[in-house]
Amino acid sequence: MIRIKREICTGCEICISSCPYGAIEMVEDRAFITEMCNLCRACLSACPVGAIIETEESRLPTTDSRLMDFSGVWVFAEQRRGKLHDVSLELLGEGRRLANILSTELSAVLIGSNIEKEAKTLIAYGADKVFVADDPSLSDFHDDSYGHILAGLIEKEKPEIILSGATSIGRSFIPKVAARLRTGLTADCTRLGLDGKILHQIRPAFGGNIMAVVICPNRRPQIATVRPRVFKKPIPEKGRKGKVIKVHVPEDISLRTKTLEFVKDLTSTVNISEADVIIAGGRGLGDAKNFRLLEELAEALGGAIGASRAAVDAGWISYPHQIGQTGMTVSPRLYIACGISGAVQHLVGMQSSDIIVAINKDPDAPIFKVATYSIVGDALEVIPLLVKKIKEVRG
Amino acid sequence: MNIIVCIKQVPDTSEVRINPETNTLIREGVPSIVNPFDMYAIEEGLRIKEMIGGKVTAISMGPPQALEALKEAFSLGVDEVILISDRAFAGSDTLATSYTLSKAIEKIGLFDIILCGKQAIDGDTAQVGPELAEHLGIPFVTSVKKIDEIREGYLRVHRMMEDGYDVIETRPPALLTVVKEINEPRPPSLKRKIQAKNLQVPVWRKEDLDVDEKRLGLKGSPTQVLRIFPPEIKGERKILEGNLEEQIYKLVSELKGLGIL
Ligand SMILES: Cc1cc2nc3c(=O)[nH]c(=O)nc-3n(C[C@H](O)[C@H](O)[C@H](O)COP(=O)(O)OP(=O)(O)OC[C@H]3O[C@@H](n4cnc5c(N)ncnc54)[C@H](O)[C@@H]3O)c2cc1C
Ligand SMILES: Nc1ncnc2c1ncn2[C@@H]1O[C@H](COP(=O)(O)O)[C@@H](O)[C@H]1O
Numbered sequence: 001m002i003r004i005k006r007e008i009c010t011g012c013e014i015c016i017s018s019c020p021y022g023a024i025e026m027v028e029d030r031a032f033i034t035e036m037c038n039l040c041r042a043c044l045s046a047c048p049v050g051a052i053i054e055t056e057e058s059r060l061p062t063t064d065s066r067l068m069d070f071s072g073v074w075v076f077a078e079q080r081r082g083k084l085h086d087v088s089l090e091l092l093g094e095g096r097r098l099a100n101i102l103s104t105e106l107s108a109v110l111i112g113s114n115i116e117k118e119a120k121t122l123i124a125y126g127a128d129k130v131f132v133a134d135d136p137s138l139s140d141f142h143d144d145s146y147g148h149i150l151a152g153l154i155e156k157e158k159p160e161i162i163l164s165g166a167t168s169i170g171r172s173f174i175p176k177v178a179a180r181l182r183t184g185l186t187a188d189c190t191r192l193g194l195d196g197k198i199l200h201q202i203r204p205a206f207g208g209n210i211m212a213v214v215i216c217p218n219r220r221p222q223i224a225t226v227r228p229r230v231f232k233k234p235i236p237e238k239g240r241k242g243k244v245i246k247v248h249v250p251e252d253i254s255l256r257t258k259t260l261e262f263v264k265d266l267t268s269t270v271n272i273s274e275a276d277v278i279i280a281g282g283r284g285l286g287d288a289k290n291f292r293l294l295e296e297l298a299e300a301l302g303g304a305i306g307a308s309r310a311a312v313d314a315g316w317i318s319y320p321h322q323i324g325q326t327g328m329t330v331s332p333r334l335y336i337a338c339g340i341s342g343a344v345q346h347l348v349g350m351q352s353s354d355i356i357v358a359i360n361k362d363p364d365a366p367i368f369k370v371a372t373y374s375i376v377g378d379a380l381e382v383i384p385l386l387v388k389k390i391k392e393v394r395g
Numbered sequence: 396m397n398i399i400v401c402i403k404q405v406p407d408t409s410e411v412r413i414n415p416e417t418n419t420l421i422r423e424g425v426p427s428i429v430n431p432f433d434m435y436a437i438e439e440g441l442r443i444k445e446m447i448g449g450k451v452t453a454i455s456m457g458p459p460q461a462l463e464a465l466k467e468a469f470s471l472g473v474d475e476v477i478l479i480s481d482r483a484f485a486g487s488d489t490l491a492t493s494y495t496l497s498k499a500i501e502k503i504g505l506f507d508i509i510l511c512g513k514q515a516i517d518g519d520t521a522q523v524g525p526e527l528a529e530h531l532g533i534p535f536v537t538s539v540k541k542i543d544e545i546r547e548g549y550l551r552v553h554r555m556m557e558d559g560y561d562v563i564e565t566r567p568p569a570l571l572t573v574v575k576e577i578n579e580p581r582p583p584s585l586k587r588k589i590q591a592k593n594l595q596v597p598v599w600r601k602e603d604l605d606v607d608e609k610r611l612g613l614k615g616s617p618t619q620v621l622r623i624f625p626p627e628i629k630g631e632r633k634i635l636e637g638n639l640e641e642q643i644y645k646l647v648s649e650l651k652g653l654g655i656l
Contacts, residue, residue, distance in 0.1 A: 001613075020406055020425070020517075021458075036458040039486030039613055040620055140561075143525070143535065168556045172537040175525035179490060184617030187520040204626065205518055206406070212623045219617040256534035257565045260551070264559040271557040277655070301656070319540070319576035320555065325516055326431050326575045334655050352626065355653065357646065372632060373646055377639050385640065389647040393656060 001055045002039060004031045008051035018046035020206065067197075069158055070220040073099040076150065076164040076174070077108040077122055077130075080141070084118050086233065086274065087165030089125045091226060093234035094192060095163055096126040101194050102160070105129060109153060111146050113139035116244070123242030126234055130242060131157075135249040140259040141169050147176040148253050154181060159221050161199055163192075166225035167273070178223050184216030185223045188329075190230050190352075199224065207325060207348030228274045229331065265320055272321060277303030277334045280323060280350070283310035284339020284360065284379055291316055293383045294338065300390045306330065306350075308340045324349035338379040342367025359383070396449035396507040396545075396567070398440040399500060400473065401527070402433040404457050404464035405517040429464045432512025435573045438580040440510050441472050443545060450474045452503060456484060456495055459598075466591040470583035476594070477503070481601040486613030489518075493526035495611060498604040500531060507567040508550075513538055513574045524572035535570040536563050540577050 011029045018024075023036035024043060031051070043052050075095045078085040092108065099106040108127040110118060112134065119130040133149045146169075154162065154177070164170040166188045178185035186201035190211075193200035199222040201214045216222045272278055279298045281291055291305070298305050305321055312322045323330055325345040335353035340346060342358070342365055350356070351370050358371035359379045368374045375382055406425045429437075440451040453468035455461045456479040465476035479499045487495065500506065509528070514521035521537070528535035540560060541553040554561045555574055601611065609615060633649065635642040650656045 022406075022425075022427075023458075034458075035480075035482060035485070036460060037485055040623075042623060045622075143537075147529075168538060168554075171521050172525060175489070175522040176529045176535075178522070179493060179526035179529035182490065182617070184488065184490065185520075185522055186618060187518075187522060200621070205623075207516060207519070208626060210623050211626050213621040214618050215621050216618050256569075257536065257563050260562040260564055262556070262559060262561050263553075273557055319574070320557075322575070329519075334650070355650075355655070373635055373649070374632075375635065375639070375642055375646070382639065382643065385643050386647070389643050390656060393647050393651055 002033055002037055002041070002043065003053055003055055004033060005051045005053060006030050008049055010049055010051070012048065014048060015043045015046045015052060018043045067218070067220055070160040071102075072105050072107060072157070072159040073102065073161045074154075074159040074163070074221075075106070075108045075127070076162065076170065077110045077118070078165050078167060078169055079110070079112050079115055079118065080169070082112065082115055082118075084121060085165055085167065085228075087167060087226070087228040088122075089233045090228070090231040091163045091165065092122065092125040092127055094226070094231045095161075096234065098161060098192065098194060098199075102197065104160075107131060107159070109133075109150060111138055111149055113137075119242075119244045121236070124236035124238055124240050126240075128242050129245060131245050131247050133247040133249050137253070137255075138249065141173075142255055142257055142259070143173040143176055144255050144257065145253045147173045147180070149247065149249065151177045151180045153247060154221060160197065162221045162223045164223075164225050166227045170225045174223060174225055181221070183219040183221060183223060185225070186214045186216070187225050189224045189226045192224065192226070198222075204352070207344075208329070208352055209348070227329075227331070229276075265318065272304045272306050272323065272328055272330055275304035275330075275332050277301045277336075278306045278323075278330055278332045278350075278353075279303050279336045279338065280306035280308065280340060281311055281317070281338045281379075282308035282340030282346075283314065284341075285311065285316070286339075286380070288314075288316040290380060293380065296387050297336070297383050297390075300387050300394075301334070303332075303334070306335075308343075308346050337367050337371075338383060340367055341365050342370065396443060396447055397505050398443055398449055398451045398508045398510065399503065399506050400433070400436045400440045400451060400453045400468070400510045401496060401523070402437065402453055402455045402464055402468055403430045403512075403515045404428070404455060404461040405430045405515055427460065427463065429467050430512050430515045432514060432516075432573065432575070434580045435575055435577050436510040436512050437468050437471055437473060438578045439542065439573055440508075441581070442578060443508065443542070447546065449507070452477065454479060454496065454499055454503075456480070456487075456492060456499070458485075462596045462598075465596055466594055467583070469594055470588040470591040471581065472584065472587060476596055478596050478598045479604075480598050483601045483608070483611050486616060487611070488616035488618045489520050489522040489526055490617060491611055491615040493523050494530055494615065495604070495606065496523070496527050497530035498606045499599055500527075502599070502604060508545075509533075509568070509570040511570065511572045513572045521572070524570055528570040531568075531570070533568050533570055534565050535572070536565065537572045539571045539573050542571075542577070
């Protein structure tokens with residue numbers, strides 16, 4: 001519980017605005033915490049006189065001897081249609097780093113059909129062991145079968161840390177696994193650290209306006225999903241030695257879902273969650289055919305196409321391209337916003353990009369506040385010039 | 396069909412900021428809204444009902460103020476609303492939240508479809524839906540962008556993936572989390588808005604649910620927020636000088652210098 005020590009509180013009201021849930025009110029000139037409190041602890045550091053305290057009675061004891069039984073770092077090696085997802089290789093690099101600090105082993109878990117050959121790749125990228133569940137019944141991803149196998153393996157092998165990509169697949173079945181094991185899960189991490197054996201899981205919250213350090217001190221394993229492209233792929237070491245362990249795939253996994261087909265979205269050659277470069281267009285482009293200009297720029301730069309909600313709602317491009325609060329969150333190396341005003345709902349989906357270029361007619365457009373490079377001008381004029389210059393430079 | 400929609404009241408995150416000097420949140424006047432993805436869940440629930448009949452119940456777990464979110468759901472047309480609220484639920488992470496919601500849903504009893512938003516915009520975790528389905532022991536599909544077919548004992552949906560979509564078949568009872576593409580929410584009706592004002596929202600407390608106290612609230616939450624801090628501001632702002640053509644030339648050479656070209 002968060003409590004206010006009335007005898008210390010000076011009634012300065014500073015804490016009131018520090019609470020994201022509006023849970024602090026003044027009662028008889030002293031701060032008071034209402035039922036709105038979410039125990040997020042944001043107010044603790046706000047109080048200049050230390051009158052806000054956290055009473056510990058509600059927390060579990062932090063030393064549970066059973067936690068010692070868990071060791072090893074695992075990476076869920078995601079594949080689709082037999083191809084390993086880059087995020088899995090990126091996570092092997094980070095997993096290796098954590099395993100070395102903990103002086104423990106790094107393992108990968110590979111689930112699918114006809115994929116055993118990929119175990120070698122995972123070992124080259126840093127895995128000491130690869131658990132392989134290879135069976136024709138696992139060719140399509142299903143929450144039931146993948147969840148059942150991963151949860152079963154975890155119960156048997158007791159790893160202390162599990163990392164998965166924060167992809168459509170990872171974000172779907174990893175929560176199921178965490179709920180089955182009754183342990184914590186931190187979604188969409190952008191950085192990881194260790195404090196002793198406790199994993200510090202750092203992630204954006206409130207639309208990227210705030211970063212939070214999340215821990216799971218009393219349960220194991222500690223599970224995190226990590227966004228693609230957060231970590232660098234390590235350099236593979238050909239001929240690196242590792243163990244491949246075949247996992248028994250039970251015949252009777254109840255599958256309550258069935259995949260009839262996969263339909264590829266023809267408008268996206270590169271998907272935006274993994275692209276290094278994103279060219280995004282908004283209402284300022286005027287109509288659907290001007291999105292063709294973006295494609296030329298995307299081609300010149302090897303990037304993917306993104307869009308603001310206004311452009312999606314106008315039907316100029318499909319929803320999977322939408323970036324922002326009700327679309328995708330991206331953080332490419334380069335984000336070029338063309339004819340996008342920079343409404344907060346858009347900014348929260350792209351403001352963590354490394355370099356932002358904004359092209360807008362209106363010098364006061366809010367997008368310029370987050371832009372590394374600003375070009376005030378007509379996008380329909382600027383983009384062709386940009387394409388031309390890029391081609392020149394590239395030769 | 397009995398349809399349950401789970402909705403969450405969230406601060407409008409686009410307005411939440413952090414004070415870089417004190418590392419505390421600045422929340423002055425940030426309004427509370429119904430989580431935007433949940434508006435699509437409500438609309439989809441109403442559409443299923445209109446198509447094949449049934450009843451739509453909206454539930455929300457949260458502080459007493461969350462009843463505003465439920466009233467909004469009511470004004471959009473849901474038949475019943477229930478608030479799940481108790482101090483013992485405070486500090487719940489996704490595991491404790493989904494557990495508590497599962498107990499409330501067990502109390503409601505009969506249901507065919509549970510609809511959740513893909514994620515809530517305060518935490519952005521997208522975990523409560525799948526975890527809730529696991530507690531209830533029912534199948535689920537995340538990021539649904541279309542219900543292709545729904546009838547007694549049969550459900551076919553499109554699940555959005557990074558590079559396209561999967562067509563998936565399952566059987567109710569099932570849980571779906573939905574994305575924006577699934578529909579266009581209707582505006583509230585004036586008549587229901589007026590009715591909603593005086594609506595008595597039933598509140599279920601800890602005692603009303605068959606729960607294991609150890610799994611509630613902070614006690615039942617394996618994850619803890621250790622601290623918060625402001626995001627690093629990336630890169631500096633660079634000025635491009637000259638006329639348009641010169642600016643573009645400068646930009647391209649800078650990008651080249653950074654190794655992007
Ligand atoms: C609950 C909720 C969720 C939302 N979620 C999202 C989301 O996920 N993603 C999102 O993007 N938005 C989202 N929005 C919408 C958001 O508030 C804005 O309405 C939207 O981002 C605006 O899109 P835009 O910048 O393309 O259009 P506008 O705001 O109309 O901006 C167009 C810009 O183009 C400029 N312009 C015009 N002509 C030219 C030209 N020829 N050359 C150069 N510049 C030109 C104009 O100066 C203007 O700045 C959400 C809103 C709500 C309420
Ligand atoms: N406290 C809550 N009460 C009701 N539904 C919730 C609650 N928290 C989350 N949900 C539902 O779960 C979805 C995902 O939330 P989250 O896992 O927090 O991102 C939301 O869109 C809601 O449909």
